[in-house]
Amino acid sequence: MRVLEDDLFPSTPGKVKIERAGTMNRQLHRCFASTSTMFLWALFLIAMTASYLSFQSFVDTSSKYFAASWGGLHWERQIRASAAPRRPPGSAAGAGMSVLVTGAAGFVGTHCSLALRKRGDGVVGIDNFNAYYDPSLKKARKALLSSHGVFVVEGDINDGRLLAKLFDAVPFTHVLHLAAQAGVRYAMENPASYVHSNIAGLVTLLEACKDADPQPAIVWASSSSVYGLNDKVPFSERDRTDQPASLYAATKKAGEEITHTYNHIYGLSITGLRFFTVYGPWGRPDMAYFSFTRNILQGKPITVYRGKDHVDLARDFTYIDDIVKGCLGSLDTAGKSTGTGGKKRGPAPYRIFNLGNTSPVTVPNLVSILEKHLRVKAKKNMVEMPGNGDVPFTHANISLARQQLGYKPTTNLDVGLKKFVKWYLSYYGYTRGSKNFRQ
Numbered sequence: 001m002r003v004l005e006d007d008l009f010p011s012t013p014g015k016v017k018i019e020r021a022g023t024m025n026r027q028l029h030r031c032f033a034s035t036s037t038m039f040l041w042a043l044f045l046i047a048m049t050a051s052y053l054s055f056q057s058f059v060d061t062s063s064k065y066f067a068a069s070w071g072g073l074h075w076e077r078q079i080r081a082s083a084a085p086r087r088p089p090g091s092a093a094g095a096g097m098s099v100l101v102t103g104a105a106g107f108v109g110t111h112c113s114l115a116l117r118k119r120g121d122g123v124v125g126i127d128n129f130n131a132y133y134d135p136s137l138k139k140a141r142k143a144l145l146s147s148h149g150v151f152v153v154e155g156d157i158n159d160g161r162l163l164a165k166l167f168d169a170v171p172f173t174h175v176l177h178l179a180a181q182a183g184v185r186y187a188m189e190n191p192a193s194y195v196h197s198n199i200a201g202l203v204t205l206l207e208a209c210k211d212a213d214p215q216p217a218i219v220w221a222s223s224s225s226v227y228g229l230n231d232k233v234p235f236s237e238r239d240r241t242d243q244p245a246s247l248y249a250a251t252k253k254a255g256e257e258i259t260h261t262y263n264h265i266y267g268l269s270i271t272g273l274r275f276f277t278v279y280g281p282w283g284r285p286d287m288a289y290f291s292f293t294r295n296i297l298q299g300k301p302i303t304v305y306r307g308k309d310h311v312d313l314a315r316d317f318t319y320i321d322d323i324v325k326g327c328l329g330s331l332d333t334a335g336k337s338t339g340t341g342g343k344k345r346g347p348a349p350y351r352i353f354n355l356g357n358t359s360p361v362t363v364p365n366l367v368s369i370l371e372k373h374l375r376v377k378a379k380k381n382m383v384e385m386p387g388n389g390d391v392p393f394t395h396a397n398i399s400l401a402r403q404q405l406g407y408k409p410t411t412n413l414d415v416g417l418k419k420f421v422k423w424y425l426s427y428y429g430y431t432r433g434s435k436n437f438r439q
């Protein structure tokens with residue numbers, strides 16, 4: 001390039017003058033020659049760029065094709081086998097459902113999938129096994145599901161092609177949508193992950209459901225956090241939910257509105273469940289009861305948040321088995337979706353239920369119960385609740401779920417944490433007095 005420039009704009013003007021006088025023709029000729037050289041260079045560069053881009057898109061497409069962990073005849077056979085209900089013929093509970101469970105390798109997803117499978121329903125799971133918390137725990141849950149005949153597809157709910165393929169392979173009667181970016185405080189660290197899973201992923205899933213023929217009925221996980229700054233207790237489904245305290249809560253609230261539009265426009269049957277701080281065996285390591293247990297056993301301090309004026313925070317902690325009953329009750333009572341091929345044929349149910357325990361426990365009390373079951377004293381750092389999205393307390397009114405789902409929680413925090421601690425000690429291979437953890 002520098003050579004070309006020098007040719008057109010020589011750096012010795014005196015010399016130019018002399019040459020101009022005598023050799024104008026030659027100069028013109030050189031100029032034309034340089035222009036055509038530039039033209040050729042430009043053509044060459046365009047050709048190179050075009051072939052690079054087409055090579056890139058070939059690499060992208062083929063790597064997607066080769067990296068895809070789904071598709072093919074064998075895969076479809078596994079999906080269909082897993083989706084097939086196995087209730088005995090003539091069973092009082094009917095023919096059985098085919099349920100697509102999103103977030104199946106998650107905490108609530110695993111328990112619900114197992115419970116459905118155990119009573120004879122067909123279940124196919126989908127999970128993206130992201131690294132929000134230790135994926136090896138998710139893999140272990142997947143192995144547990146697999147040992148009970150539940151197949152879990154490794155994929156993302158944002159992948160519309162995968163969802164379409166699943167609905168092509170199986171006429172799912174229900175979708176239990178539990179895949180989400182959970183956690184209240186993490187939303188300040190990674191806000192985009194909440195939009196990706198709880199908004200974009202939800203819409204992609206609803207699009208697939210609305211296009212499916214037959215359309216499935218959808219039961220999905222909202223959250224008690226939608227009550228936000230509401231201070232009327234206990235929280236009832238009729239209370240205001242327009243003051244979220246965290247982005248997480250805002251995305252769950254948005255999910256309630258988004259599902260409403262799909263119910264209204266396409267006739268999808270929707271049930272939203274507001275879970276209240278679910279805990280238990282195979283739980284989520286990011287939650288307080290789980291991380292407190294780990295730290296207490298390892299002799300590390302735990303941070304206990306306190307509200308304004310030293311008021312203890314409280315949660316309506318709900319045991320996983322009770323939540324599973326609420327989820328299955330919701331699937332069993334969900335009315336049918338009415339649309340086909342994206343067209344609504346009539347009104348479909350739109351329901352929202354609180355699934356809580358109705359007896360809040362303070363966080364210091366939770367710690368005392370853990371200390372009792374672990375037989376280890378916690379090193380507590382009491383700090384004022386940072387302004388990171390937490391709410392001071394939650395308390396569910398569950399009358400609606402009791403009436404319509406037959407929901408009746410039966411496990412208190414003491415009994416539930418005892419079961420959790422038993423699982424934790426066996427899963428992480430901890431024997432009392434030893435410091436050998438897998439974690």
Ligand SMILES: O=C(O)[C@H]1O[C@H](OP(=O)(O)OP(=O)(O)OC[C@H]2O[C@@H](n3ccc(=O)[nH]c3=O)[C@H](O)[C@@H]2O)[C@H](O)[C@@H](O)[C@@H]1O
Pocket residue numbers: 182183184222223224225226275276277278286287288289303304305306313314315363390
């Ligand atoms: O039910 C819900 O709506 C929500 O319940 C939990 O959220 P949260 O109730 O905040 O549960 P934890 O993160 O386990 O916290 C429980 C309590 O412990 C407190 N905490 C948490 C962490 C910590 O280090 N110290 C501490 O005192 C929190 O402030 C809170 O009061 C889940 O993480 C959410 O995904 C779910 O949607």
